Amino acid sequence: MTHILLRHRDIPDMDKLNVYKKNGGFAAFKNAVTKMKPNEVTDVVKNSGLRGRGGAGFPTGMKWSFIDNKNWPHYVVANADESEPGTFKDREIMENNPFQFLEGLAIASYAVGANVAYIYLRGEFWQVAAWLDEKIAEMEEAGYLGDNLFGKDYSLKIYTHLGAGAYICGEETALLESLEGKRGQPRVRPPFPPSYGLYGKPTIINNVETFTNVPMILANGADWYKSMGTADSAGVKIFSLSGRVRKPGNYELPFGATFRQLIYEHGMGIQDGRPIKAIMPAGASSSLIVVDEKVLDTPIDYAAVRTLGADLGSASVIVLDDTVNMDWVINKTIHFFKHESCGKCTTCREGNHWMRNLTDRIHHGKGSSEDVKLLLNVAKQMQGKCLCALGEFSTMAVVTGIERFPEDFKKAVKA
Amino acid sequence: MSLEKKYSKEVKQILAKYPPEHKRSAVMPLLYLAQREEGYVNKVAMKDIARILDITETDVASIVGFYTLYHDKKAGKYRMQVCADLPCALRGADEFLDNLCGNLGIKVGETTEDGVVTVEAVMCLAACDRAPMFQTQGPDGIKYHEYMTVDRTMELIEALKGGKE
Ligand SMILES: Cc1cc2nc3c(=O)[nH]c(=O)nc-3n(C[C@H](O)[C@H](O)[C@H](O)COP(=O)(O)O)c2cc1C
Numbered sequence: 001m002t003h004i005l006l007r008h009r010d011i012p013d014m015d016k017l018n019v020y021k022k023n024g025g026f027a028a029f030k031n032a033v034t035k036m037k038p039n040e041v042t043d044v045v046k047n048s049g050l051r052g053r054g055g056a057g058f059p060t061g062m063k064w065s066f067i068d069n070k071n072w073p074h075y076v077v078a079n080a081d082e083s084e085p086g087t088f089k090d091r092e093i094m095e096n097n098p099f100q101f102l103e104g105l106a107i108a109s110y111a112v113g114a115n116v117a118y119i120y121l122r123g124e125f126w127q128v129a130a131w132l133d134e135k136i137a138e139m140e141e142a143g144y145l146g147d148n149l150f151g152k153d154y155s156l157k158i159y160t161h162l163g164a165g166a167y168i169c170g171e172e173t174a175l176l177e178s179l180e181g182k183r184g185q186p187r188v189r190p191p192f193p194p195s196y197g198l199y200g201k202p203t204i205i206n207n208v209e210t211f212t213n214v215p216m217i218l219a220n221g222a223d224w225y226k227s228m229g230t231a232d233s234a235g236v237k238i239f240s241l242s243g244r245v246r247k248p249g250n251y252e253l254p255f256g257a258t259f260r261q262l263i264y265e266h267g268m269g270i271q272d273g274r275p276i277k278a279i280m281p282a283g284a285s286s287s288l289i290v291v292d293e294k295v296l297d298t299p300i301d302y303a304a305v306r307t308l309g310a311d312l313g314s315a316s317v318i319v320l321d322d323t324v325n326m327d328w329v330i331n332k333t334i335h336f337f338k339h340e341s342c343g344k345c346t347t348c349r350e351g352n353h354w355m356r357n358l359t360d361r362i363h364h365g366k367g368s369s370e371d372v373k374l375l376l377n378v379a380k381q382m383q384g385k386c387l388c389a390l391g392e393f394s395t396m397a398v399v400t401g402i403e404r405f406p407e408d409f410k411k412a413v414k415a
Numbered sequence: 416m417s418l419e420k421k422y423s424k425e426v427k428q429i430l431a432k433y434p435p436e437h438k439r440s441a442v443m444p445l446l447y448l449a450q451r452e453e454g455y456v457n458k459v460a461m462k463d464i465a466r467i468l469d470i471t472e473t474d475v476a477s478i479v480g481f482y483t484l485y486h487d488k489k490a491g492k493y494r495m496q497v498c499a500d501l502p503c504a505l506r507g508a509d510e511f512l513d514n515l516c517g518n519l520g521i522k523v524g525e526t527t528e529d530g531v532v533t534v535e536a537v538m539c540l541a542a543c544d545r546a547p548m549f550q551t552q553g554p555d556g557i558k559y560h561e562y563m564t565v566d567r568t569m570e571l572i573e574a575l576k577g578g579k580e
């Protein structure tokens with residue numbers, strides 16, 4: 001298959017400006033700025049059916065059309081926080097196909113009338129940020145960033161900004177707080193960023209992968225993009241495949257590919273040929289899907305995964321085989337969320353504290369069946385009562401682990 | 416010497432990224448700058464940053480406290496931050512961490528006697544397909560080391576002791 005996002009896998013040296021240019025690079029941006037009105041760009045993206053790749057799957061063109069044109073200036077922010085356990089796709093894009101991402105960011109900025117865009121990277125992406133700074137400088141040199149671009153009355157600057165190790169800063173309003181120089185704690189919404197974002201100004205935030213789709217959509221048209229994928233979810237998606245597979249890695253597939261194709265054809269199956277026990281399609285935030293033949297043959301898109309009792313999220317597919325016990329899995333996920341809870345609301349802060357104590361007890365063989373019941377109860381009590389989705393995420397593996405794999409917990413408290 | 420004097424060029428570059436009326440945004444990059452030499456942010460640097468940005472020292476300290484990559488205490492010259500999160504653990508990260516600590520004769524969170532390396536366990540670093548892996552946080556920033564074995568890590572530590580990464 002030829003790639004649309006991971007094009008560096010087909011074309012060597014895509015990270016070099018002249019190679020990117022030779023392969024059609026920046027033509028879409030130039031065409032947009034010189035021949036299209038901003039709202040026409042937004043309309044193409046809207047018609048393409050592109051949905052945000054950061055997790056929630058919100059229609060991208062629609063988000064752009066919400067930008068408040070009565071309040072200026074506008075900002076665009078790229079979410080490069082990529083911290084969900086199991087997710088490593090944005091990093092591959094930025095390291096190997098950086099210009100396509102940057103061009104998408106530039107096109108989005110033009111579409112919503114932003115003259116400044118920020119890329120918020122997790123602090124661990126120190127080297128990636130330095131690399132992007134080089135690429136941004138090359139674009140400035142070549143006249144793709146700066147003042148009066150392509151002789152038109154449009155100017156754009158792009159800056160990188162490093163976070164410093166906080167998963168919550170991937171949540172868009174926490175990200176904005178962090179970018180403003182504060183602790184990364186989510187804001188109460190509404191208002192949403194397209195009306196009240198960075199510095200209180202209208203702001204569009206999208207995931208790195210979302211932006212990377214945009215130049216190809218503009219170059220080839222909305223219908224071309226829509227012709228791939230499913231009716232529910234247009235286009236292609238990068239799946240980060242990890243866990244007990246033979247060949248973990250990123251795989252770009254059209255929506256509608258099945259878990260069987262992803263895990264067995266691309267991931268080369270399970271280590272030591274063992275059976276699969278469960279799939280977490282959305283990283284540590286995921287519900288646990290019990291795997292059977294029907295699940296493996298499900299064509300993956302946002303709606304279909306929901307019918308399996310989970311969300312697709314950012315499609316970070318963690319594969320668990322029959323040697324893995326769920327009391328261990330949720331012990332890992334709760335330690336993660338306990339560590340990452342920002343502490344702003346009591347439910348999430350205290351809930352994760354209690355869940356951590358209970359799961360430690362259960363996992364280390366010191367728990368009782370009452371502890372398991374209590375843990376399930378705490379997780380369910382938390383649901384619907386947290387200020388942001390992190391609190392909700394922290395309960396997903398717990399609830400589905402205990403309810404869908406009761407045997408594992410019976411064993412754990414007996415042992 | 417104050418931060419502005421010592422790194423005048425860098426401070427200017429950082430401030431230029433943000434609207435002058437929102438220069439508080441520069442607090443995170445300035446903290447990285449302040450942390451560069453000693454591996455942690457001391458009180459004097461926090462005071463400098465507060466002054467540059469017109470915010471209080473308490474504001475700066477609360478940022479340092481919130482984010483895990485800022486440190487207010489001295490540790491080894493390099494922090495070796497091993498990912499022990501779920502996807503890496505499914506690929507042997509916990510055993511790797513145990514064996515590494517065993518080899519070094521320290522526990523997670525401790526520093527080697529010569530003060531060169533502190534071993535820490537951290538959450539997912541977006542390299543889950545390349546476990547076992549860790550990052551080193553040191554004077555030259557943060558670097559990733561992937562598909563690691565204990566042997567190769569020991570070699571790296573020898574190189575770090577010799578002042579090379
Ligand atoms: C706890 C939490 C963590 C998140 N982490 C990320 C992240 O690392 N990267 C990302 O793009 N979106 C992340 N999101 C989703 C963002 O809030 C936001 O929906 C997304 O950046 C919007 O971009 P999109 O429409 O292109 O998906 C996270 C959300 C939550 C609640």
Ligand code: SF4
Nearest residue numbers: 342344345348388391
């Ligand atoms: S749910 Fe958790 S992470 Fe979200 S605001 Fe509340 S405490 Fe913070």
Ligand code: FES
Nearest residue numbers: 498503540542543
């Ligand atoms: S779990 Fe270790 S890098 Fe993701």
